[in-house]
Structures are given as C-alpha cells and as structure tokens.
Amino acid sequence: MATQLDQITQNLREILLEGEYEPGEALREVAVAERLGVSRTLVRLAMGALEQEGLLNRAPNKGFRVRLFTIDEVAGAIEVRGELEALAARNAAEKGIPKTLQDRLRAILSEAEVLVETGLGDLEARTRWIDLNTAFHAGIVEGAGNQSLGPAIDHICRIPLASPRAIVFDRTQPDRNVEQVRAANADHVQILDAIVNRQGMRAACLIREHAYRSGRNKRTNFDALQQARPLPALPGLALVRRGSSN
Amino acid sequence: MATQLDQITQNLREILLEGEYEPGEALREVAVAERLGVSRTLVRLAMGALEQEGLLNRAPNKGFRVRLFTIDEVAGAIEVRGELEALAARNAAEKGIPKTLQDRLRAILSEAEVLVETGLGDLEARTRWIDLNTAFHAGIVEGAGNQSLGPAIDHICRIPLASPRAIVFDRTQPDRNVEQVRAANADHVQILDAIVNRQGMRAACLIREHAYRSGRNKRTNFDALQQARPLPALPGLALVRRGSSN
DNA sequence: TTGACGCAATATGCATGCAATTTTTGGCGA
DNA sequence: TCGCCAAAAATTGCATGCATATTGCGTCAA
Numbered sequence: 001m002a003t004q005l006d007q008i009t010q011n012l013r014e015i016l017l018e019g020e021y022e023p024g025e026a027l028r029e030v031a032v033a034e035r036l037g038v039s040r041t042l043v044r045l046a047m048g049a050l051e052q053e054g055l056l057n058r059a060p061n062k063g064f065r066v067r068l069f070t071i072d073e074v075a076g077a078i079e080v081r082g083e084l085e086a087l088a089a090r091n092a093a094e095k096g097i098p099k100t101l102q103d104r105l106r107a108i109l110s111e112a113e114v115l116v117e118t119g120l121g122d123l124e125a126r127t128r129w130i131d132l133n134t135a136f137h138a139g140i141v142e143g144a145g146n147q148s149l150g151p152a153i154d155h156i157c158r159i160p161l162a163s164p165r166a167i168v169f170d171r172t173q174p175d176r177n178v179e180q181v182r183a184a185n186a187d188h189v190q191i192l193d194a195i196v197n198r199q200g201m202r203a204a205c206l207i208r209e210h211a212y213r214s215g216r217n218k219r220t221n222f223d224a225l226q227q228a229r230p231l232p233a234l235p236g237l238a239l240v241r242r243g244s245s246n
Numbered sequence: 247m248a249t250q251l252d253q254i255t256q257n258l259r260e261i262l263l264e265g266e267y268e269p270g271e272a273l274r275e276v277a278v279a280e281r282l283g284v285s286r287t288l289v290r291l292a293m294g295a296l297e298q299e300g301l302l303n304r305a306p307n308k309g310f311r312v313r314l315f316t317i318d319e320v321a322g323a324i325e326v327r328g329e330l331e332a333l334a335a336r337n338a339a340e341k342g343i344p345k346t347l348q349d350r351l352r353a354i355l356s357e358a359e360v361l362v363e364t365g366l367g368d369l370e371a372r373t374r375w376i377d378l379n380t381a382f383h384a385g386i387v388e389g390a391g392n393q394s395l396g397p398a399i400d401h402i403c404r405i406p407l408a409s410p411r412a413i414v415f416d417r418t419q420p421d422r423n424v425e426q427v428r429a430a431n432a433d434h435v436q437i438l439d440a441i442v443n444r445q446g447m448r449a450a451c452l453i454r455e456h457a458y459r460s461g462r463n464k465r466t467n468f469d470a471l472q473q474a475r476p477l478p479a480l481p482g483l484a485l486v487r488r489g490s491s492n
Numbered sequence: 493t494t495g496a497c498g499c500a501a502t503a504t505g506c507a508t509g510c511a512a513t514t515t516t517t518g519g520c521g522a
Numbered sequence: 523t524c525g526c527c528a529a530a531a532a533t534t535g536c537a538t539g540c541a542t543a544t545t546g547c548g549t550c551a552a
Contacts, residue, residue: 003307003534004535004536005535026503028502028503029503030502030504039536039537039538040504041535041537042535042536042537044504045290045291045294045536048294048295052298052299053298060249061504061542061544062503062544070393072393076393076394076395077394079394080330080333080394080395083329083332083333084326084329086329087325147316147319147322148319148322148323148402149322149326152326152401155401156394250505251505272533274534275534276532284507285507285508286507286508287506288506288507290534290535306535307513307533308533308534309534
C-alpha cells in the first residue's frame with residue numbers, strides 16, 4: 001500500500017474525470033469523505049494535490065470547486081504539447097538516439113500497424129493501441145535526453161483530453177476511427193524515420209502537425225459523440241463544456 | 247489573510263530556495279512545524295503542494311526530502327522555457343497584439359533602458375530591472391492568447407534558476423552584469439519589433455536565442471560566484487528574488 | 493411585497509491525539 | 523571488532539475535535 005493518500009487522490013481524480021460532479025460545482029469535504037470512506041483530512045490533502053494538477057480551484061474559506069475546461073483551453077494545451085514534443089523530437093534527432101531505443105520504437109510501430117488491421121473492433125484492441133501510442137510518444141521524449149521535458153509534458157497532459165492517451169473513439173463511425181489511427185501510425189513512421197536520419201527540423205514539424213491533427217480529430221469525434229448522446233460516459237469528456245463563465 | 251496555508255507554503259518555498267536545507271536532506275515535520283510556528287497538519291499540506299511543484303520528493307512512510315537539482319536539469323528547464331516562449335512569441339506575432347499591450351511593452355522597454363544607464367549599482371535598481379524583465383516576458387505570453395501557455399511556463403519556472411526572474415548577478419564583475427542586461431534589453435527590442443511586424447518565425451527564433459543566452463549567463467555567473475565563495479547547494483543564495491509573484 | 497438584519501445551520505481551517513511504521517540504540521554472541 | 527536482533531525512540535499517516543467563516547432562512551420593518 002503506497003500510502004492511502006495516493007489511492008484516495010487517484011480515486012478522486014477518476015471521479016472528477018468521469019464528470020460525476022458538474023463543472024463549477026463545490027466539492028464539500030464531508031460528502032466526499034463519506035463517499036470515499038476516509039477522513040476529511042485525507043480528502044483535503046487529495047484535493048490540494050488535484051488543485052495543483054489543475055482539476056480543482058480553491059477559494060479561501062470556500063473550499064474547492066470543480067474546474068471548468070473550455071474547448072479552447074484543451075486546444076491550447078494540445079498546441080503546447082505539440083510544441084514540447086517537437087522540441088523533444090528535434091533534440092532526439094540532433095543528438096541521435098541509441099539503437100536500443102530505435103528497436104523499441106520500431107517494435108511499437110510494428111505492433112500498432114498489425115493492430116489497426118484488425119479494425120479496432122473490441123475495447124481491448126483500442127486500449128492496446130492507446131498504450132502503444134503513449135509509449136511511442138514517451139519514447140521520443142526519452143530520446144531527447146532532457147530531464148525537464150518529461151515532467152513538463154506530463155503536466156500539460158493533465159488537462160483533460162490533452163494527453164496523447166486521451167483518444168476519443170467515436171464508435172458510431174468506426175471507419176473514421178480506423179482511418180484516423182492509420183494516419184497516426186503513418187505519422188509515427190515518418191517521425192521515427194526523421195529522428196533516425198538526424199533530421200531535427202523535419203521531425204519537429206512532423207510531430208507538431210501530428211499533434212495538431214490529433215487535436216482536430218478529438219474535436220470532430222467529440223462533437224459527433226455529443227450530438228449522438230448528450231452525456232457521454234467516456235472519461236474526461238463531461239468536463240468539457242462550452243461557455244466559460246469563469 | 248488568504249488562508250494561513252498559502253503563507254506557510256510560500257515561507258517554506260523560500261526557505262527551500264534559499265538552500266537552507268541540503269539537497270537530499272529529510273524534512274522532519276515536527277522540526278519544520280516548530281520553526282514555522284504552526285501545526286504538523288499545515289506543514290504536511292504545504293509539503294504536499296511543494297512536492298507537486300517539484301521542490302520536494304516524497305517517499306511513503308518516510309516523509310519528504312529536499313529534491314536535488316543538477317545543472318543539467320536547470321539547463322534543460324531553460325531550454326523548455328525558451329521553446330514555450332517561442333511558441334508564445336510566434337502566436338502573438340501571427341495573431342497580432344492589441345495596441346494597449348504594445349504600449350505597455352514599449353513602456354517596459356523604455357524604463358529598462360533608462361535603468362541600465364544608471365549602472366545597476368544598487369539592489370533596488372537590480373530588483374526593478376528583474377521586475378521589468380518578468381513583466382516583459384509575461385506580456386509576450388499574454389499576447390499569445392493561449393490560456394494553457396501561462397500555467398505551463400509558470401510550472402517549468404518553478405525549477406530553481408529556470409525563471410526569467412531568477413537572474414544571477416555576479417557583483418564581483420559589475421561591468422559584465424551591465425553588459426548582459428544591456429544585451430537582454432536589445433533582445434527585447436528586437437523581439438517586440440518582430441511581433442509588432444507580425445514576423446512569427448523571427449520572433450520565435452529571437453526569443454529562443456534570448457533564453458539560451460540567459461541560461462549561459464546564469465551558468466557563467468554562477469560558476470564565477472561559486473569560485474569566489476564555495477557554495478554548498480545549487481538552489482538559492484546568488485539568486486536575487488523579489489517577494490511572491492501573484 | 494420587498495429589503496435588511498440577525499441567528500442558526502453548515503462548511504471550512506487548523507490543531508491535537510493515536511496508531512502504525514521506520515529508525516536508532518543497546519546488548520549479545522561469534 | 524563486527525554483525526545481528528530486539529526493544530525503545532522517533533517519525534510519519536490518519537482521524538477526530540474545536541474554532542472561525544460562510545450561507546441560508548426566518549423575522550421584522552418600511
């Protein structure tokens with residue numbers, strides 16, 4: 001048990017990302033404490049951490065409220081992530097990445113390509129692809145050899161939907177999903193090629209565009225989903241609403 | 247009083263940045279609580295926040311330890327900051343900044359130039375210049391119009407010495423300081439010029455180089471200072487800071 | 493009817509206390 | 523002298539309790 005606090009924080013984080021509380025809603029300590037079965041102190045600790053992550057806002061003597069994320073903020077966050085990943089790709093290309101990392105990334109790409117041919121019909125396949133996608137992006141960052149870069153990207157990825165892990169699958173249009181994922185795979189191949197060939201600028205531009213496209217896909221799929229079902233249950237989605245009234 | 251917690255957190259943050267505790271040293275709750283004159287609970291809350299900021303590490307059942315920053319991490323953080331500010335400058339240039347912001351930035355540059363001519367002999371002048379420098383950088387970010395960018399830069403700036411606010415003045419060589427600051431002012435003028443003329447790429451490259459140079463200066467001055475008087479820890483000491491932002 | 497004042501209910505902010513875990517210490521034997 | 527083990531001391535993890543701030547409601551007056 002890695003301290004109860006970590007578990008509680010993770011629980012509360014998931015609850016928030018599930019959209020169980022409305023954006024702007026006040027989180028009363030006692031209610032949350034009872035629900036999670038722990039003391040108020042622990043809940044307060046967890047809320048403090050989530051405030052740092054940006055999921056909650058705190059007003060002095062008025063407790064914590066669920067933070068509101070606008071679609072523009074998400075788009076901005078993805079742009080920031082793209083820029084940081086571009087820096088990572090450029091650095092990785094300029095200094096060169098070790099053979100072991102190359103092999104790992106190639107293996108990831110191979111498996112991802114095989115996976116897409118299955119059509120991504122079942123949840124397990126989609127989950128696996130997301131893991132591979134995440135691992136690829138992490139690998140690029142690892143190749144950059146900049147210790148500050150990883151945490152910075154992690155931080156920006158805490159904004160709902162900003163992470164490369166937060167793929168929105170619109171299951172009403174599976175063909176489009178497959179097409180998007182296939183395109184992402186193709187991007188990855190080009191990016192790795194650029195890095196291996198020490199083409200820093202090319203790698204940077206490719207990954208920046210890759211992030212941009214991913215953001216656009218998210219927006220498209222999200223809009224489609226919201227039209228089909230007013231309250232989607234996918235993690236993170238319910239936090240995104242239009243019209244920021246602060 | 248904006249809740250005691252904020253004050254305690256700020257106090258502890260300053261204590262850590264001053265380098266009063268050795269990197270890697272364990273922070274015992276009771277000792278810190280007594281020193282700050284508050285309860286352990288509050289200290290624990292503050293430490294949790296500082297862990298999120300990256301100033302402390304936490305090991306389960308073993309409390310918090312002062313995090314160690316290497317010179318490479320600082321260099322990496324400055325590179326990240328440069329990249330983010332480059333994004334900000336590029337966006338600001340591409341979308342254009344309002345006249346009011348232009349005027350504010352020009353006023354900042356004017357005052358900074360006048361200030362440098364005084365030679366930055368006294369602490370007050372140096373502090374004022376740091377404030378102006380910070381305000382200029384913040385203004386660029388404001389002009390980008392990306393809500394996620396500011397927090398991302400704030401986050402990376404929490405690494406000691408990574409912030410544009412954290413200028414290292416080597417008072418054993420005042421002439422070199424003045425030269426560096428004069429060069430920084432000149433950079434600022436060019437950057438603003440590029441933004442106003444909607445030259446996104448030029449602005450981005452200029453500010454990236456500006457960050458790079460600032461990092462190099464910090465290293466040079468820091469090394470010189472350390473040679474003059476051997477310093478135990480990296481954070482703090484030569485760091486000229488000014489009360490809490492916000 | 494409406495607005496203001498005040499009291500009660502409720503929620504947060506912080507301190508203290510207790511249990512569990514870790515670290516230190518002291519003693520014993522090889 | 524060194525290593526090992528157990529008990530004691532110290533330290534963290536968490537729950538509870540009290541003080542203070544806020545919110546909601548009822549009452550009264552204009």
